[in-house]
């Protein structure tokens with residue numbers, strides 16, 4: 312962790328000295344260092360001594376996100392929790408998560424054990440994680456926990472899969488237990504803050520524009536530089552790769568489509584195809600990435616090398632390059648349109664905005680229209 316922090320500080324300082332020291336650049340550097348610092352202050356204790364493999368699971372996940380973990384072969388979960396919390400506290404960790412085994416309201420001995428653990432480690436917050444697959448019995452579970460201990464928040468997982476998930480959600484809501492987060496898939500990033508309005512809107516196929524904007528605003532691109540490249544047709548493959556990998560890091564593409572009004576039923580035929588495109592980029596040399604891609608069309612041997620390097624067909628790699636070439640040329644032409652160019656470079660003046668709104672009226676889904684009306 313210290314090495315990671317050192318690297319983050321090193322690379323951000325190098326970037327700061329290499330580039331002009333603007334407010335944004337300083338803010339970005341601080342953000343990068345803070346991210347590592349925040350992570351370095353979280354520890355996970357696996358106090359699930361009941362299920363074989365529980366510790367391995369926590370360990371694998373903790374390693375994936377680079378967070379320290381603690382587990383022990385002691386069969387007593389209370390002792391493990393106490394030891395883990397003490398260890399992290401001694402090292403000044405600010406957030407210590409204690410994961411316990413699952414339990415049911417009827418299991419009185421497990422409830423007694425939970426209360427004992429709470430009295431020993433004195434947590435600041437107790438979060439109840441519930442699988443939405445249990446449907447309406449979620450109400451009993453939520454009430455059982457709420458009455459037994461001071462539940463600070465609920466995480467409802469698997470809202471993506473089970474047909475009973477809606478029942479679980481309404482049952483928990485009926486108990487007035489605060490649902491803080493929801494799990495919407497198996498991946499680490501498929502986890503959202505629960506916002507009732509957005510959730511209902513998405514469920515009714517009305518999208519979640521605010522959520523989409525939140526997600527998209529985390530994409531880190533230099534807008535001025537990008538605009539310049541788009542309008543002059545000088546977008547390089549590496550720029551294309553950067554945008555693409557940042558979009559993919561926002562989560563599954565199908566989930567993003569669900570956030571767009573009217574697009575909730577669009578099925579993405581093969582999500583893995585997007586990752587394959589990144590593999591192809593990863594097999595390119597620096598010279599190729601820094602180019603506009605023309606060298607691939609002149610020297611087909613390069614395409615063969617990429618295809619072999621990433622285990623994909625020559626046609627697939629050619630498709631990527633052709634798409635890249637077409638989109639750069641479409642964008643270059645679009646930028647010749649003053650209204651579009653103004654819109655992409657930071658906003659239209661009120662008159663142009665009004666004209667654009669009149670142009671799209673009736674041609675876009677009604678909910679999206681409502682949303683645009685609201686924000687304009």
Ligand SMILES: Nc1nc2c(ncn2[C@@H]2O[C@H](COP(=O)(O)OP(=O)(O)OP(=O)(O)O)[C@@H](O)[C@H]2O)c(=O)[nH]1
Nearest residue numbers: 362411412413440468469470471472494495496497
């Ligand atoms: N589809 C989907 N899968 C999920 C979600 N949340 C967790 N999972 C998967 O469900 C499986 C079980 O999750 P666990 O985290 O082991 O569940 P747990 O609450 O620790 O289980 P206990 O042993 O009872 O404590 C894992 O494979 C997870 O990846 C979700 O929101 N959607």
